[in-house]
Amino acid sequence: MQIQTLAIQGLRNLLDCKLEFSPQLNIFYGDNGAGKSSIVESIYILGNGRSFRTARHAKVIKQGQEALTLFSQFSQEQKHQLGLQRFRNGDIQIKLDGEKLKKLSDLSKTLPLQILAPEQFELLSKGPAGRRKLLDWGVFHVEHSFLNHWQKALKVLLQRNQALKRCRSYAELTPWDQQLIPLSETINQRRRYYIEQLEPIYQRVLKQFLPELDATLGLYPGWKQNETLSEVLQRQFESDRKTGFTHSSIQKADLKVLVNEQLAAEYLSRGQQKLVTIALKLAQLELMQQLTDRYPVFLLDDIGAELDLHHQQVLLNFLAEQPKKQQIFITSVHLDPLKSLIKGYNGVKLFHVEHGAIKQQ
Ligand SMILES: Nc1ncnc2c1ncn2[C@@H]1O[C@H](COP(=O)(O)OP(=O)(O)OP(=O)(O)O)[C@@H](O)[C@H]1O
Ligand SMILES: [Mg+2]
Numbered sequence: 001m002q003i004q005t006l007a008i009q010g011l012r013n014l015l016d017c018k019l020e021f022s023p024q025l026n027i028f029y030g031d032n033g034a035g036k037s038s039i040v041e042s043i044y045i046l047g048n049g050r051s052f053r054t055a056r057h058a059k060v061i062k063q064g065q066e067a068l069t070l071f072s073q074f075s076q077e078q079k080h081q082l083g084l085q086r087f088r089n090g091d092i093q094i095k096l097d098g099e100k101l102k103k104l105s106d107l108s109k110t111l112p113l114q115i116l117a118p119e120q121f122e123l124l125s126k127g128p129a130g131r132r133k134l135l136d137w138g139v140f141h142v143e144h145s146f147l148n149h150w151q152k153a154l155k156v157l158l159q160r161n162q163a164l165k166r167c168r169s170y171a172e173l174t175p176w177d178q179q180l181i182p183l184s185e186t187i188n189q190r191r192r193y194y195i196e197q198l199e200p201i202y203q204r205v206l207k208q209f210l211p212e213l214d215a216t217l218g219l220y221p222g223w224k225q226n227e228t229l230s231e232v233l234q235r236q237f238e239s240d241r242k243t244g245f246t247h248s249s250i251q252k253a254d255l256k257v258l259v260n261e262q263l264a265a266e267y268l269s270r271g272q273q274k275l276v277t278i279a280l281k282l283a284q285l286e287l288m289q290q291l292t293d294r295y296p297v298f299l300l301d302d303i304g305a306e307l308d309l310h311h312q313q314v315l316l317n318f319l320a321e322q323p324k325k326q327q328i329f330i331t332s333v334h335l336d337p338l339k340s341l342i343k344g345y346n347g348v349k350l351f352h353v354e355h356g357a358i359k360q361q
Contacts, residue, residue, distance in 0.1 A: 004021060008068075010068040010069060021349060022348070027332065029352060045068075059091075068085070121273065149187050202283035220252075316338065
């Protein structure tokens with residue numbers, strides 16, 4: 001998976017530009033506020049249709065403009081052309097190889113991206129939603145049918161919640177639970193199997209960053225494990241009915257990240273938590289390569305943030321050893337710390353970013 005070119009129009013402070021990337025390593029450097037994260041954001045939008053920094057699409061569009069436009073050529077097995085436009089009212093138009101694309105999931109299938117940005121430093125300490133998303137990103141990319149099960153389960157959950165508001169006895173929910181329970185089991189199984197495969201890779205990667213830790217991964221399926229989902233749904237009927245909401249199910253699942261048998265978020269420093277998150281993401285990339293022979297684009301925004309020089313260097317050395325088929329985009333305020341990484345690559349492109357203008361060096 002390689003992005004060859006990207007034209008950006010109307011995105012935050014960036015001046016309209018057309019960039020040509022290295023298939024291996026691309027580095028954007030420049031002062032605070034120059035526009036580095038905005039470039040990473042534009043690549044992320046290309047693969048996901050939305051930003052990782054805000055849910056409000058209009059915020060990403062340059063002040064005074066009606067829309068942002070991205071146009072890119074990339075290759076994934078074959079060459080593709082992608083045009084994407086996002087308007088202030090939230091409308092989006094996507095054309096892949098001249099055809100209108102309706103589902104954003106088709107976009108992430110075609111252009112898989114993995115990102116690590118300061119916005120995710122709190123992945124471990126915040127609620128389960130972010131960790132569930134990380135987990136499901138991985139399961140989806142090694143097994144696309146996962147999304148079908150997930151969407152079906154969500155639909156049944158919605159219908160169940162509506163039924164809860166008007167029903168009088170648990171028996172009236174049977175038609176929904178008869179669908180929800182097997183779907184949940186399938187989803188739960190896929191997640192568990194994925195974590196089992198991810199864990200040894202994650203442990204090996206993390207050993208390089210934090211060798212002294214005993215790190216493990218686990219899955220909270222969305223309900224307590226001493227009961228089956230069927231028992232939980234029956235037992236919680238009254239409280240579900242009162243709130244009109246299903247309290248326990250696969251939409252409550254969590255990836256448990258443990259070190260020395262404690263929750264990583266309660267035990268590790270912020271910098272260490274960032275390293276754990278990086279190890280998780282690198283392990284996901286490696287597992288995806290192993291299982292699908294695909295190399296998603298890896299975006300690393302503000303690589304140096306919160307890391308001491310030693311750990312920054314360990315991370316850079318690790319990245320230098322990554323398969324060269326993996327296209328990487330890195331942003332950093334300073335270029336100096338990246339010198340050793342740059343030496344390890346033949347195909348590096350450096351871009352200096354200043355007041356929204358991007359100049360290739
Ligand atoms: N919708 C918008 N229109 C115009 N400018 C914007 C918009 N949204 C944000 N900006 C400006 O874009 C600039 C670029 O921000 P960006 O986050 O890309 O900088 P950065 O180079 O990553 O900085 P840092 O090193 O601090 O992370 C900021 O000065 C910001 O105020
Ligand atoms: Mg930034």
